[in-house]
Amino acid sequence: MQYQGVLKKMSTENLDSVQYYLDMKTDFLSMNQLLNKTLELSFVTYECLQCGLEKEIYRQGFCKSCFFDTASAGDWIMRPELSKAHLDIEDRDLAYEKQVQLQPHIVYLANSSNIKVGVTRKSQVPTRWIDQGAHEAIEIVEVPNRYLAGITEVALKEHIADKTNWRKMLKNEVEDEDLVAWQHKLREFIPKEVQEYFIENNKETTINFPVKRYPEKPKSLNLVKDQTYTGKLVGIKGQYLIFEDETVFNIRANEGLVVKITVE
Template sequence: MEYQGVLKKMPTENGDQIQYYLDMKTDFLNMNQLLNRDITMSFVTYECLNCHREREIYRQGFCKSCFFETPNAGEWIMRPELSTAHLDIEDRDLAYEKSVQLQPHIVYLANSSNVKVGVTRKTQVPTRWIDQGAHEAIEIVEVPNRYLAGITEVALKEHVADKTNWRKMLKNDVEDENLTDWRQKLRSYIPEEAQEYFIENNTETQLHFPVKQYPEKPKSLNIKKTGSYSGKLVGIKGQYLIFEDNTVFNVRANEGLVVGIKID
């Protein structure tokens, strides 16, 4: 079976085991069904996720001009504390920014390689945690806009990590943590503007990834450099495909690349 399409973040479904899908334009692959199968992946070309032109990808699946123009790549995406839609101030497209920023947001704790703080729209729970490879997570604050979530994250990351060690996450070199205790320890550091939105009573969410074999020494695949790669798929965690020979491939980090996929 052979497929070709532009890489985008894999959609997921949470359940007893997380289900992963890969959109190949004319085909929608359930990646869980490909575990223990040999896969060959080949780099073909580029396709910007915004303008859909054959242009080299700059960042986040966008060509360079789109990255600096599309509202989907505004700086507030990565730095929520820079959100200004609640002030009626435009960055690139106020209507779009209001649609995203002025909705409920969650500040959460997730444990993937370590306990970290993060921000996501409420509608993206638990998708955001899955994408980060977290095996457990908990909401700590639910606020009405992205700005409040952003300033809360900035305050809390003075006391807890805000990054994931991807190698440690993929090796499954993690320890269970009591996130309820962590939430209580961090409560006093929440900014005054967000204190009323603290979540008193909820429980951890546990997530289970389809991995048959974790890599001992993960080797990141650069498909643009190698041109092609063949290996047996043995797991999926976060947005990474894990292969038997310790090779790992970050689908999200390669958004905008057009690839061919052959399944033996």
């Protein structure tokens, strides 16, 4: 079977084991069903996720002009503390920014390669944790806008990491942590204006990934450079496809690439 389409991050369902789906416009692939099958991935061209033109991807699935123009790539996406919609101040498109920023946000702890603090919209729980390859996570505070979540993250990352080590995550070199204890340990560092949003009596969420074998020395596939790759799919974690020869391919980092997938 052969499929072709532009890559966008896989959608997920948190069941007994995470279920992964890849939408390739004309085909909707259940990636779990491809485990233990040999896949050939081939680079075809580029397609910007914003303008749809065949232009080289710059970042986040956008061509360079769209990346610096589209509202969905503003600095506040990566740095929530820069959000200003609650002040009625526009960055690129105030209507869009109000829609995204002025909704409930969660500040959380997730354990993937290590415990890290992060921010996501409430509607993206537990999707955000799955995308990061976290096997356990907990919500710390729920706030009414992105700005409050952002300043909380800034305060907490003085005391705990805010990045994931992707190699360690893929090798599954992780230890279970008492996230409830961590939540309460960090409580005193939450900004004063956010203290009222602290979530009491919370429980951890656990996540199981469909991985048959974890790589000991994961090596990242550059499909644009290599043009084509063939390997047996043995696992999926975060947004990574894991192959038998320890090659890994990050779907999200390759958004905007048009690829052909052949299932042998």
